Amino acid sequence: MLWAALLLPLGSAGTLPPDEALRGVATWALQFTPRVAVSEEAVLFEVEASVRLFGGKRALRDRVVQEGADLGVKSFAWATNSLAAHALARAGIENGFKRPLDDLLDGLPMGVLSAVGPHHSTLSKLGCRTLGDVRRLPRGGISRRFDKDLLGAIDRAYGLQPDGHTWVQMPDDFEAKLELMSRVEMAPALLFGARRLLLQMCGWLAARHSGTTAFTLKWAHDSMRSKEVGDGGELTIRTAAPSRNLEHLCRLLAEHLAKVELEAPVGDLQMVATEVVALNERSESLLPDETQAGESLQLVLERIAARLGPERVLRPVLTDDHRLEWMQMWQPVPKPLPRKAIDPVDMPQPTWVLPIPLQLSTRNDRPLYQGLLHLLTGPHRVEGGWWHRLGEGEGATTAHVQRDYWVALSEHAGVLWVYQERLASDETAWYLHGVFA
Amino acid sequence: MSAVLSWAGDEDALPALGLTSTARSRTRRSQPGELPPEVEQALWRGCDFGSQGGTVVSSGFAALDAELPGGGWPCQALSEVLSPQQSVLEWRLIGPALRDVVSRGGNVVVVGPPKTPHLPGLHHTGIDEKHLVWVQAEAPAERLWCTEQLVKSGSCGAIVAWLPQARPEQIRRLQVCAQACDGLTFLFRPAAAQHESSAASLRVVATFGVDWEVRVHVVKRRGPAHDGLIHLRSFPGGLDSVLTPRLLVPSELIAARAPSRQRTHQGPVHALGGPAASSRLGRHATAG
Numbered sequence: 001m002l003w004a005a006l007l008l009p010l011g012s013a014g015t016l017p018p019d020e021a022l023r024g025v026a027t028w029a030l031q032f033t034p035r036v037a038v039s040e041e042a043v044l045f046e047v048e049a050s051v052r053l054f055g056g057k058r059a060l061r062d063r064v065v066q067e068g069a070d071l072g073v074k075s076f077a078w079a080t081n082s083l084a085a086h087a088l089a090r091a092g093i094e095n096g097f098k099r100p101l102d103d104l105l106d107g108l109p110m111g112v113l114s115a116v117g118p119h120h121s122t123l124s125k126l127g128c129r130t131l132g133d134v135r136r137l138p139r140g141g142i143s144r145r146f147d148k149d150l151l152g153a154i155d156r157a158y159g160l161q162p163d164g165h166t167w168v169q170m171p172d173d174f175e176a177k178l179e180l181m182s183r184v185e186m187a188p189a190l191l192f193g194a195r196r197l198l199l200q201m202c203g204w205l206a207a208r209h210s211g212t213t214a215f216t217l218k219w220a221h222d223s224m225r226s227k228e229v230g231d232g233g234e235l236t237i238r239t240a241a242p243s244r245n246l247e248h249l250c251r252l253l254a255e256h257l258a259k260v261e262l263e264a265p266v267g268d269l270q271m272v273a274t275e276v277v278a279l280n281e282r283s284e285s286l287l288p289d290e291t292q293a294g295e296s297l298q299l300v301l302e303r304i305a306a307r308l309g310p311e312r313v314l315r316p317v318l319t320d321d322h323r324l325e326w327m328q329m330w331q332p333v334p335k336p337l338p339r340k341a342i343d344p345v346d347m348p349q350p351t352w353v354l355p356i357p358l359q360l361s362t363r364n365d366r367p368l369y370q371g372l373l374h375l376l377t378g379p380h381r382v383e384g385g386w387w388h389r390l391g392e393g394e395g396a397t398t399a400h401v402q403r404d405y406w407v408a409l410s411e412h413a414g415v416l417w418v419y420q421e422r423l424a425s426d427e428t429a430w431y432l433h434g435v436f437a
Numbered sequence: 438m439s440a441v442l443s444w445a446g447d448e449d450a451l452p453a454l455g456l457t458s459t460a461r462s463r464t465r466r467s468q469p470g471e472l473p474p475e476v477e478q479a480l481w482r483g484c485d486f487g488s489q490g491g492t493v494v495s496s497g498f499a500a501l502d503a504e505l506p507g508g509g510w511p512c513q514a515l516s517e518v519l520s521p522q523q524s525v526l527e528w529r530l531i532g533p534a535l536r537d538v539v540s541r542g543g544n545v546v547v548v549g550p551p552k553t554p555h556l557p558g559l560h561h562t563g564i565d566e567k568h569l570v571w572v573q574a575e576a577p578a579e580r581l582w583c584t585e586q587l588v589k590s591g592s593c594g595a596i597v598a599w600l601p602q603a604r605p606e607q608i609r610r611l612q613v614c615a616q617a618c619d620g621l622t623f624l625f626r627p628a629a630a631q632h633e634s635s636a637a638s639l640r641v642v643a644t645f646g647v648d649w650e651v652r653v654h655v656v657k658r659r660g661p662a663h664d665g666l667i668h669l670r671s672f673p674g675g676l677d678s679v680l681t682p683r684l685l686v687p688s689e690l691i692a693a694r695a696p697s698r699q700r701t702h703q704g705p706v707h708a709l710g711g712p713a714a715s716s717r718l719g720r721h722a723t724a725g
Binding site: 296297299300301303304307308312313314315316317318324327328330333337341344345346347348349350351352353354355374376377407409411412413414415434435436437 | 522524525526527528529544546550551552553554555556557558559560561562565566567569570571572573574579582583586587589590592593645647673674675676678679680681684687690691694
């Protein structure tokens with residue numbers, strides 16, 4: 001048996017830590033094992049069966065210590081039973097496997113066992129200071145003079161009697177609150193507190209074998225705010241693919257928080273997992289999978305879209321039109337491409353286009369663009385679009401085009417795609433529309 | 438450096454292997470100035486390229502591949518393309534390499550291009566809608582940030598970024614990130630950046646030639662300095678299917694037109710235009 005005890009800091013007057021904090025840590029711990037119990041100020045869990053899944057004892061311990069410290073855990077201890085782990089954590093000894101458990105426990109002050117508490121003064125008058133002293137007293141005498149809990153607790157701590165626990169049940173919905181240590185005035189600074197909540201959420205998601213596609217961070221302004229400011233605000237973050245990757249969610253949240261402006265200092269945070277879906281995990285393989293080494297492209301583009309705005313991370317879609325402006329359109333990346341693919345035209349087409357054609361000046365009826373243009377091939381007539389109405393009502397026009405396209409060569413500007421259009425009263429004008437780059 | 442070291446190692450190894458008498462006799466028989474094959478093999482010459490650590494993607498031009506260390510555009514490193522003008526030759530130069538990337542299922546991500554990419558034209562270089570992403574980054578800081586995120590993720594087949602205002606320390610940062618990125622990374626920068634230092638492992642200056650050419654000069658590479666220009670013949674956007682033999686050499690066409698214009702039109706405007714045309718002609722003669 002491999003028990004871990006995680007101790008949360010006590011309140012200022014020696015009171016137990018708030019229930020929410022304990023529940024938060026317990027929820028997070030559920031990702032390691034279903035056998036999690038809360039006892040006074042400690043969260044206890046048994047991980048013997050999970051050691052291999054998390055990459056060995058050393059890796060598991062490092063992860064628990066690192067993430068636990070983020071959650072505000074004060075001290076850790078590992079031992080063969082829960083009571084011993086709890087006692088060692090209180091005494092500040094982390095490793096309960098360094099020496100035989102009896103030796104370790106004998107040296108601890110007797111106060112580390114809660115069952116000693118009611119009889120502390122009597123025992124100290126008897127000359128006991130350590131657990132070893134208490135254990136060496138005659139058993140018959142202890143059970144007669146003190147209550148049965150003391151002897152039972154000592155037996156359980158030394159592993160002579162089995163433990164009994166009430167396991168923590170996993171909540172069906174994730175909702176966690178956090179009171180910030182100090183008032184926060186800048187939105188990005190909320191991330192520190194939000195990370196703690198995210199850590200709990202990722203633990204809860206891992207325990208449920210799911211990922212989230214949307215989660216909400218709510219904040220409450222503190223009571224000293226001015227009157228016109230509301231109670232607080234909230235921010236919902238959506239992801240394209242379900243995820244419980246802490247770093248990814250944290251960076252996504254950071255991008256969104258960077259844009260938020262707080263109206264008043266914030267005192268409390270709350271996080272809710274709004275949409276949770278089952279996540280299919282990649283199986284652990286003996287041979288490392290090379291393609292999965294980095295972050296997937298989808299995740300990066302999502303983060304870029306979070307900063308720049310989704311309308312600026314685009315993918316092209318071909319449309320069935322022969323006019324250059326409507327040959328393709330651009331849509332945000334997460335949107336799926338249409339199922340019916342359009343065959344691309346096999347005519348020569350420029351590789352860059354100008355969003356609005358540029359009118360060129362002319363000399364002797366020949367277009368100029370960084371010098372005289374030499375028309376190479378053409379004309380390529382593009383005509384049509386009377387069916388395509390732009391705008392509504394009075395100002396409606398049709399996107400009708402009647403153009404002769406030419407491939408033009410400039411000695412400085414490269415190979416260009418220019419067109420000649422007939423204007424009113426037999427005038428013509430030349431436009432630059434694309435570049436063959 | 439490593440090549441020199443290995444050569445020194447080989448020298449030590451020769452006595453250990455025990456040169457047989459036949460080998461000695463062969464050494465004696467070789468002509469002065471001609472090295473025995475085992476020495477020839479281990480010898481590193483000043484004109485050889487240094488050892489290229491990572492993989493490369495062929496540029497699609499044999500003449501260019503011959504001048505690039507490893508025989509292509511490097512993965513896990515930055516390739517800087519400097520050109521005097523934007524949006525004149527980008528796809529022509531890197532298109533064949535991108536075709537290779539896309540055919541292997543890699544994505545091409547374009548960061549902050551100077552104009553709108555036109556997919557029907559890019560189809561001719563083998564890029565399709567499933568493998569092209571356009572990131573519209575405008576401000577210099579945005580361009581850098583997006584490029585860095587993409588490079589760090591290492592999940593793109595090719596990253597093509599326009600960074601007109603990047604500073605040397607920012608390029609260095611990208612180069613460090615790129616060492617862990619398996620895809621190609623192209624940075625397009627103005628030709629003026631040629632005089633700044635840069636951490637990119639490959640820098641080329643590309644200019645446009647009238648006769649369907651891209652002229653490339655390698656400014657920096659892992660190897661000896663490069664002299665002269667490489668002339669690469671490329672037809673953009675599927676134009677090769679419509680060009681007549683006469684149009685394959687537009688410089689002759691232009692040259693043929695220029696004097697005729699001078700002869701037929703007499704006027705103040707064309708008196709000015711004449712010398713300009715002839716000076717252009719002269720430049721072509723020297724460039725050719």
